[in-house]
Amino acid sequence: MRWFGRMQLLQLLGKSERTMAWRVADPRSGQELMLVLPRVQPADAAALERWQQTVRQASRLNHPQLAAVVETGVQDGWPYVAYDPRDSATLTEKMSARGLPGLEAAAWITQALQGLAYAHEAGLGHHDVQPHLLLVSDSGQVRVAGLGVASEMLSVGPAAAPEAGGLRGQREAAERDVLACGLVLYTLLCGQPALEEPDVGRVIARMPPLGRDIVRLPWTTAQPVPEPLRAIVNRATDRQERQRYRNARTLLRALEGWQRTESSNGGGPLVLLTDKLRTAGVLPASPGGADQAARVAMMERERTIELAEAVLEDMALSFELLRLVNSAQVRGAQISGSGPVLTVRRAIAMLGLEGVRRAALALRPWPGPLNDVGAAELQRLFDRCRRAGRVALVLRPAGYDAEVVYLITLLQNLGRLVVHYHFPDEAQQIRRLMQPAPPAREGESEDPGMTEEGAAFAVLGTDIESIGAAVARYWGLDDAVLSMVRRQPVATNPRTPDTDDDLLRALGSCANEAVDALAQPTPRIVQGLTRVVSRYGRLFNFGVRELQAALQAQAISPLTVQATAPAPLGPAETPAHAARAPR
Numbered sequence: 001m002r003w004f005g006r007m008q009l010l011q012l013l014g015k016s017e018r019t020m021a022w023r024v025a026d027p028r029s030g031q032e033l034m035l036v037l038p039r040v041q042p043a044d045a046a047a048l049e050r051w052q053q054t055v056r057q058a059s060r061l062n063h064p065q066l067a068a069v070v071e072t073g074v075q076d077g078w079p080y081v082a083y084d085p086r087d088s089a090t091l092t093e094k095m096s097a098r099g100l101p102g103l104e105a106a107a108w109i110t111q112a113l114q115g116l117a118y119a120h121e122a123g124l125g126h127h128d129v130q131p132h133l134l135l136v137s138d139s140g141q142v143r144v145a146g147l148g149v150a151s152e153m154l155s156v157g158p159a160a161a162p163e164a165g166g167l168r169g170q171r172e173a174a175e176r177d178v179l180a181c182g183l184v185l186y187t188l189l190c191g192q193p194a195l196e197e198p199d200v201g202r203v204i205a206r207m208p209p210l211g212r213d214i215v216r217l218p219w220t221t222a223q224p225v226p227e228p229l230r231a232i233v234n235r236a237t238d239r240q241e242r243q244r245y246r247n248a249r250t251l252l253r254a255l256e257g258w259q260r261t262e263s264s265n266g267g268g269p270l271v272l273l274t275d276k277l278r279t280a281g282v283l284p285a286s287p288g289g290a291d292q293a294a295r296v297a298m299m300e301r302e303r304t305i306e307l308a309e310a311v312l313e314d315m316a317l318s319f320e321l322l323r324l325v326n327s328a329q330v331r332g333a334q335i336s337g338s339g340p341v342l343t344v345r346r347a348i349a350m351l352g353l354e355g356v357r358r359a360a361l362a363l364r365p366w367p368g369p370l371n372d373v374g375a376a377e378l379q380r381l382f383d384r385c386r387r388a389g390r391v392a393l394v395l396r397p398a399g400y401d402a403e404v405v406y407l408i409t410l411l412q413n414l415g416r417l418v419v420h421y422h423f424p425d426e427a428q429q430i431r432r433l434m435q436p437a438p439p440a441r442e443g444e445s446e447d448p449g450m451t452e453e454g455a456a457f458a459v460l461g462t463d464i465e466s467i468g469a470a471v472a473r474y475w476g477l478d479d480a481v482l483s484m485v486r487r488q489p490v491a492t493n494p495r496t497p498d499t500d501d502d503l504l505r506a507l508g509s510c511a512n513e514a515v516d517a518l519a520q521p522t523p524r525i526v527q528g529l530t531r532v533v534s535r536y537g538r539l540f541n542f543g544v545r546e547l548q549a550a551l552q553a554q555a556i557s558p559l560t561v562q563a564t565a566p567a568p569l570g571p572a573e574t575p576a577h578a579a580r581a582p583r
Helices: 045-059 102-121 151-155 166-190 200-206 227-236 248-262 268-272 274-280 289-297 301-313 315-325 344-362 372-395 402-411 414-422 424-434 452-460 464-475 479-484 500-518 522-540 544-551 558-564
Strands: 002-004 007-015 019-026 031-038 069-075 078-083 134-136 142-144
Touching (some): 045 151, 248 268, 268 274, 274 414, 372 558, 402 500, 414 464, 424 452, 464 479, 479 500, 500 544
Antiparallel strands (some): 019 031
16 A cells, blocks of 8 residues: 555546646545645745645635635645545546547536636636546536646746746636647547647647647547537647637637537527527617618608618618518418518518618617627628628629619628627637738748638637528528528539529629628739639629629619619519519
């Protein structure tokens, strides 16, 4: 038998360069404890006092996901912290060589991050997040042990030095803890540690900027890894420091978002928005737009066209009218077999002027809960959406209803608009992740940013297109419209449209991709526009010059375009939602 003071050493639970953990028997209490010690003794009395002060501070933190300290002490110059493991085993003991299902692995790391985020906000870093320091109970509750035990290791050895001292040291320690959580999640999903190295700290030392090894989830694992979860893990361990999660809360929000959408019994991304939609609406009224529409709605019936023009100036009000007229209650009153309503002027005819006035007054005033920065970003996105709508009007084939074209193009941005309004901080993260980085060395190519889909997965746990589709489905739009308001995938070439619905989807995608190309860094704009021409030029009969002219189009109203357009082609009502006829 081996002893550590009065305690009998039963089993080594795990060790790293910074800490070790033992299961021990305490004859005084008659129970088993978990003992965590640093791997190196404090250098002197002052170092020991600093260690004890840090551990005392950590022991005062009270959080369900932080293991409660039973005892601290020093034995033969070795400081230690004792915890009651209760019915828990370490994460190392819970691991499977085949990996764990994504939801189970994410749930465990989510709980660890909750405890670590609480500690970070109290100014404490863990400094050595390892699987053997995460306790998992039979009911699945996770508790983090060893908080602060490795603090004095920061003054020993070059690998630890960057974390030492002050606010910067706290920030670096928190970022290291978050990176370590990403590596533990990697291990849980793969069943094998990254770089075949069980010590998470050693893996970190081999990754940029300290080393040159790259850690990404393999494409083939025993347990399938869903794409959003893959994006989250790969961002957590990204070779570019700027792309990684900066604090525990950002990684926590991404994992929680993915878990909620995965386990929502069909609710999907809408579960992330339910409370927000109830309190803040889908979008706020444009500055002055709802007031103008409400004033026009009080006028005589002969001003319906002017009212429709005022409504189209306010994106939120336009969407709200479409939501109202496509709800089950209103659609039940329509003629059997008619499709959804996709024009504001028909919505006005169905709801009446009083209905428009009520809808306008019900909108949340600009800018809703957004601060000045968020409001400015949302306004810029509104302007981009309207510009895409104008491009679609210029490029549309003759005979297609201008208002349908315009609104479908706007609706293809619904997910972006909702994210910018309800998740402004996350929208800023997504934009940052999409930006390319300058080359690390002269002569090398720049590091590309993430795709919008990958960035959204890594920040929200779901993609922006799915959020837009979830809101549209919540409004009552049918499957055919849901298909139109999803953009064409940029990774594949669009096929020739078979129906009017397919053509409207392609036209909206074309206009939105063209406006997105203008938002790229200057050297990439021409390349982006050329790509749009190669994807859609033959279908809509335009080249680079015509596309540039469409992008320069000044403010035009779809109602004005409709009034001067040639006569519609085809019958007034078709199964393709009368795309070629006024609605």
